[in-house]
């Protein structure tokens with residue numbers, strides 16, 4: 001088992017990574033499940049696949065699980081589901097010292113974490129991430145949020161979990177498309193600050209995706225360790241370090257917005273293409289070599305992730321995509337910071353990018 005500590009000031013917590021952690025849930029949560037009754041929020045798909053394992057683990061140790069099973073999908077990160085979940089937690093008589101379990105992907109983790117942040121002004125929660133994306137990114141670092149009609153993740157809180165148990169066994173039931181989407185966030189750590197890890201992905205990515213257990217543990221633990229270092233340095237995204245994790249996200253969010261935040265383009269797929277666009281834009285303005293930008297695109301293409309904007313078949317122009325970026329929550333005094341690349345493993349924040357230049361670049365990419 002790999003154990004990574006996220007050293008946030010005053011509230012350090014562990015991320016444990018191994019196969020079989022859900023079956024040993026109570027042992028890992030020792031001391032945290034104070035009452036017989038344990039509230040668990042999940043979605044229907046995850047409950048079908050892993051509900052029995054968690055139910056048995058809790059009941060075998062004398063606990064009584066209380067499930068809140070939500071519809072799967074991004075639409076669940078809504079005011080309505082938040083409000084109903086908060087009311088449900090209050091009906092469960094959850095106290096500040098109790099721990100709520102969040103069993104699912106980023107949707108369940110973000111919603112449950114936000115509910116935990118506001119119920120009784122903050123109670124504890126434990127992340128049990130069941131997608132690769134949630135294991136390497138969303139379950140770690142304490143960003144919680146819901147979506148509103150004005151945009152994605154616009155209402156939320158920083159609220160760190162008390163523990164994260166990343167059970168690698170859950171990846172066996174994850175649809176392949178979701179696994180690939182999570183892989184984009186794994187590669188991101190290589191691209192932002194770890195060229196050796198990007199090389200590791202080149203060599204081992206396909207076998208890891210195919211299910212090699214040792215490679216999976218390495219990929220998840222290495223990604224989590226990278227994120228943990230960033231979060232410990234810049235928990236609230238104020239110094240610029242944590243903002244590096246947004247590589248590919250500004251372009252990606254525009255693509256998600258244009259495709260209606262739908263199954264047409266999953267978040268991780270948008271981030272993969274967004275990272276290709278960030279690399280190509282960096283090359284266009286002379287920061288990155290063309291061969292490095294092509295290397296990034298070729299890597300994503302080789303595993304089956306989107307790597308060509310023209311391949312999406314969008315019926316819009318570059319200006320329309322750039323317009324979506326204006327609603328980005330990273331806008332700062334009218335300027336949108338972009339994460340660009342000087343090399344593989346050398347991402348940085350650029351604060352002088354003109355959106356009109358981005359729109360022109362996107363027009364070229366839409367026609368390429």
Ligand code: NAD
Nearest residue numbers: 045049072105106107130131133134137138143170173174
């Ligand atoms: P998701 O939670 O929607 O899960 C994807 C799909 O896989 C769902 O249909 C789900 O039911 C299913 N699923 C999950 N685990 C499964 C399993 N083990 N077996 C079978 N099916 C399973 O999507 P996601 O990609 O995990 O998360 C995306 C969300 O995460 C977005 O809302 C995004 O904004 C958010 N996010 C948050 C952060 C953060 O720092 N908080 C970071 C990145 C992304």
Ligand code: GLY
Nearest residue numbers: 137141143242245
């Ligand atoms: N996923 C970006 C962050 O946690 O900051």
